[in-house]
Amino acid sequence: MGPSFNTIELKMMNKSLSLNVCLLLIAGSLVWGCGPKPNPKFISEGIIEYKATPMNPENAMASIAPSKMIVRFKENYTVAEMSAGAGLFGTSFISDPNKKQFINLVKMFGDKSAVRYDSVAVNKDVDADPKPIIEKLKDVKMIAGYSCNHARISYADKSNKGFDIWYTTEINIKNPNWTNPFHEIDGVLMEYQLKRYGLELRFKCTSVIKATIDDEVFQLPKDYKLISPKEMGVKFEGF
Secondary structure (H helix, E strand, C coil), X not given: CCCCHHHHHHHHHHHHHHHHHHHHHHHHHHHHHHCCCCCCCCCCEEEEEEEEEECCCCCCCHHHCCCEEEEEEECCEEEEEEEECCCXXXXXXXXXXXXXXXXXXXXXXXXXXXXXXXXXXXXXXXXXXXCCEEEEEEEEEEECCEEEEEEEEECCCCCCCCEEEEEEXXXXXXXXXXXXXXXXXXXXXXXXXXXXXXXEEEEEXXXXXXXXXXXXXXXXXCCCEECCHHHHHHHHHHC
C-alpha cells in the first residue's frame, strides 16, 4: 500500500516550509550581506578627548598649559573645553553652525570673560595668521579606533615650522573646521597643532565615545561678561 494522503500532504508542506525559509535567508543575505551596513562609529553626538602637549615650552603660558581638551558635539554644534592650574585657568570654544557664531570663554583666577565672533570676524581672525599650505597625502593610520587621513602643513614664511595633521571622516560633524585655519579639511581633526596668544599646542585624540549632550553646554553662561576681542587680547598680554 502506498503512503496515505496525509503523509504526502505533510511531505509537501515540509518542502514548502523549507523553500520559504531558504528564500528568507537569501533575501536576508541580500539586505544585510550585500547592502550597506550602518557604521557604529559614525556618531553625531558624543565626546572627543585629546591629549594636549605644548610645542614651545619656553612660552610664559606653557607652565599653566592644559594637558587635555574635551570636545562635546551634537547636531554639528561643538564646544571645546580646556582647564589648567587646578581649575584657576580655563577656556572654552563654542561653535554655532546655524548662526555661524563662535564664542571664546576665558576664566582667569575668578574673572570670567567671553568674546563672540560672527563669521566675518572669524574669517578676519583666521586670515590674520599665516595661511597654511595644505598638502593632502595618501597615508592612513588609526587613531582612537578611527581611520585617519594624512595632510602636511607648511608655510610660505619658513620661520613658521610645518607639521603633520591627521583627520577622519568617520565622525558625523559637518564642516567642523570653519573656525580654524584648516577649513579646507573636510573631516574631524584627530591630531594637529594650533597657536594662540603665542602658545602652540599639539592635540592628539585619545578617545571618542557616544554620549547624550545637554543643549545648555552650547550656550553662553550667564556668569560670563561679554567683552571685545581687543580687551581679551589685553588680558592675555597682561598675564
